[in-house]
Amino acid sequence: MRSWQRPGVPDLDRLGHGAGERPSVHDVRRDGRAVVPAGPVASMYTCGITPYDATHLGHAFTYLAFDTLTRVWLDAGLDVRTAMNSTDVDDPLLERAARDGVDWRELAERQQQLFRDDMEALRILPPDSWVAVTERIQPIADAVRRMLDTGDAYALPAVGEDGTPLGEDVLFDTTRQRQFPMGFGSRTGADEMLELTREFGGDPDRPGKRSPLDPLLWRAERPGEPAWDSVLGxxxxxxxxxxxxxxxxxxxTPFTVAAGGRDLRFPHQEMQGHHALALGARMFSEVRLNAGLVAYEGEKMSKSLGNLVLVSRLLQQGARPAAVRLALLAHHWREDWEWTDDQLEAAEQRLDRWLEWSTTPDDDPSLAESVVPWLRVTLHDDLSTPAALQAVDAFIQRAPADEGSLAAIDALLGIDLRSVARR
Ligand SMILES: [Zn+2]
Incomplete structure (x- = not known):
């Protein structure tokens, strides 16, 4: 589906600063650092939104984290390829649409448009492919059919609330995987996995399951729910x-990075890895990255708790998009943190200081220092944006604005000081 407009990214190599290095990032699966990618191609799949509560600061923080990684990769001169989905048919979306009396497709389309607008305002680089689940129903059904054929999946009868037979659901057999669980799951207790399975709608108590953790691969049509014809019915x-x-x-496969918020590491990312093996991949991704979660008023930001801070609302209230970006970048991408309103004002003030500096004349460009190495050294170290912002703060105290620094702040931090409005 249509993505959003890509912001310009200055090429620091072409401006005479050489290429950056590959970053070292924290991989959830090995619970340690990895320099990525191993080869010349840097590829990333990011779990996208379920379009019913876009775009709160938790979403923005996640996508900004992986935007930073993409920018560091581009600066390293790598061949970058990115993809993301939109879970545009799913239980929470259908429940929301039913509650509000709107068509689920309209709700999804409206929320996806909001997401596009917010991502564009924040100058987040769009994925090369943004794919809606409803655009890929047939290949997904075909894949599930293959898993049934290889014995990696099994069918269970689906029955309505009144006992009417409704065809067959298909589940993934986690007991068949010799290395289950792998990655984060391998350091997770059985009780916690069961708890998370329940929390994410995994129905662990369903009779007939080979393991309570077995996730649903295909849901047979239920009355009043959207359904598609397929090889599975x-x-x-x-x-x-x-x-x-x-x-x-x-x-x-294996692509470089499987990316998502920390709440996706089990069961969602874990199961992806296993599904991919069942579908013949040697490995799903080289590393798994999890962005931290954003809380507000003491709780994780979520639609169900009603404590959302929406990007669109902050912008309507007059926040500059670059300031929202700076407020988010002030936190390390892996950190769980809590949004407070004063953080936005602090970011607005920082932006003003940077803007003021950006107009100071550089009398002798031949002597110019540049912030380029400062930004690179901080970002290559697990994408430390808080350290990068502090590096700029320190740099602007001692040097005039030069072309290279302005370009680097744009290329690596996504802030084009030449286009930011004054307050
Ligand atoms: Zn996903």
Whole structure:
């Protein structure tokens, strides 16, 4: 589907600063650092939104984290390829649409447009492919069919509330995977996995499951729910297999990074890895990255708790998009943190100081120092944007504005001081 407009990214190499290095990032699976990518191609699949509560600061923080990684990769002169989904048919979306008395497709389309507008305002680089799940129902059904054929999946009868037979659901057999769980799951206790399975709608108590953790791959049509004809009969796909198939179609496995918020590491990302193995991949991704979660008023920001701070609302209230960006970049991408309103004002003031500096004349460009190495050294170290912002703060105290520094702040931090409005 249509993505959003890509902001310009200055090429620091062409401006005479050489190329940056590959970053070292914290990989969830090995619980340690990895320099990525291993080869000349840098590819990333990012779990996208379920379009019913776009775009709160938790979303923005996640996508900004992976935007920073993309910018560091571009600066390293790598061939960068990115893909993301939109979970545009799923239980929470359908429940929201039913509650509000709107068509689920309209709700999804409206929220996706909001997301586009917010991402564009924040100058987040769009994925090369942004794929809606409803655009890939057939390949997903075909993949589930293959898993049934290989014995990686099994069918369970679906029955309505009144006992009416409704066809067959298909589940993934986690007991068949010799290395289950792998990655984060391998350091997670059985109780916690069960708890998370329940929290994410995994129905662990369903009779007939080979393991309580087995996730749904295909849901047979239920009355009043959207469904598509397929090799599996009428129904719709499960959540984890959607991302698996879209990622495998858009990027060669193993691609470099599977990315998402920390709340996705189990079961969602874990199951993706297993589904990919069942579908013949040697490995799903080289590393898994999890962005931290943003709280507000003491709780994780979520629609169900009603404590959302929406990007669009901050912008309507007059916040400059670059200031919202700076407020988010002031936190390390892996940190869990809490939004408070004073952080925006602090970011607005920082932006004013940077703007003031950006107009100071550089009398002798031949003597100019540049912030380029400062930004690179901080960002290569696990994308430390807080350190990068402090580096700029320190730099502007001692040197006039030069072309290279302005370009680097744009290329690596996504802030084009030449286009930011004054307050
Ligand atoms: Zn996903």
């Amino acid at each position: 009428r129904g719709r796909p499960g959540w984890h297999v959607e991302c698996t198939v879209i990622a495998m179609q858009e990027l060669h």
